[in-house]
């Protein structure tokens with residue numbers, strides 16, 4: 001009863017802001033294969049992303065010893081370190097109908113056209129002698145402070161994953177109702193900051209549509225299938241580098257190739273960079289002879305997606321079949337090595353393990369599941385994963401926006417009639433994000449440290 005009263009108060013208080021992650025979890029939750037699932041929502045907002053920290057950037061990769069050298073890079077400011085260049089990653093089964101990238105005040109490069117070049121299928125033998133790219137590490141630790149309580153849980157990928165001993169993972173869901181701050185009850189400032197995206201004009205810097213894929217602009221589709229026969233490189237030490245993706249995403253192409261729009265299974269991944277090739281040291285260190293492009297840069301950026309994640313249990317040789325995903329990485333990760341390991345430390349050769357940034361946007365975590373979760377990975381204590389989830393769009397495409405600005409990262413389901421225009425006033429973008437304004441369909445997850 002006490003809980004219900006509180007929920008009602010929260011529902012009223014958060015009519016503008018959305019309910020807190022905890023409030024929605026108090027309605028009900030399930031624990032499946034190492035992951036909590038509370039309520040299905042249309043929008044998840046991460047707020048208060050404004051902690052300084054540092055990570056270890058790769059400075060060299062020794063092909064003889066397999067050792068990766070590093071240096072400390074410190075970061076600060078809203079959204080950091082994902083305010084720098086990021087790459088957008090897709091795992092099948094997935095159909096991409098449209099994709100657009102925006103920056104505040106951007107748009108000038110959208111006129112650059114991606115040209116169709118020859119395909120590399122005929123000469124691409126890279127996979128024959130490649131080391132199989134490892135899937136992403138299972139059981140990542142996720143720690144967050146939610147309403148003053150430190151919560152740690154393992155982000156498991158299989159049924160053996162369990163909450164970390166000694167850390168009450170169930171806290172996500174069993175927070176005493178009375179410990180929640182209710183702005184309605186206290187009359188103080190809202191417990192959850194506004195997820196306003198500010199003023200200004202958003203300009204499109206990259207656009208892809210499966211219906212006009214040959215004229216996609218401002219971007220390139222890459223994957224991790226590099227070989228000297230197609231593009232990128234391969235070595236027995238570090239495996240395949242990044243490469244241009246073939247039309248179906250399964251192999252490497254010789255040059256930038258229009259994406260066919262479909263990834264058949266979870267064994268297939270591609271990632272999206274800008275069409276700008278790294279020049280000199282303007283990307284910092286990247287794996288020599290790799291395909292290295294600039295990522296999407298800036299502390300205010302936005303991405304629109306139209307995609308479907310069909311249920312396809314067949315023909316999938318990946319470690320986690322039928323588990324599609326859309327996620328974002330610090331662009332240094334795929335430029336160095338998305339899955340390669342440092343032989344000395346047994347951690348990733350890239351800056352991934354040291355917390356240089358991953359934002360899981362729509363991710364299926366167990367085979368065949370119909371729920372997609374999101375998680376923000378950065379440094380210990382400055383990251384978190386919302387326990388609410390999006391419905392996996394198995395049968396029809398869905399439109400989704402990811403807006404990152406002012407230390408807020410918002411993932412929102414859009415109305416079907418939204419078009420991926422060349423420019424958006426911020427007020428238009430804001431109303432798009434508020435399309436589903438029932439507070440029980442919006443979760444706000446505050447990152448606090």
Ligand SMILES: *[C@@H]1O[C@H](CO)[C@@H](O)[C@H](O)[C@H]1NC(C)=O
Pocket residue numbers: 083084085282297298299
């Ligand atoms: C990325 O944007 C920041 C400003 O947000 C700027 O300082 C930096 O130089 C940019 N990086 C590149 C490679 O353009």
Ligand SMILES: *[C@@H]1O[C@H](CO)[C@@H](O)[C@H](O)[C@H]1NC(C)=O
Pocket residue numbers: 050077078406407
């Ligand atoms: C980010 O944190 C810094 C330092 O604490 C503060 O000065 C700044 O106002 C914060 N910015 C935002 C958008 O919260």
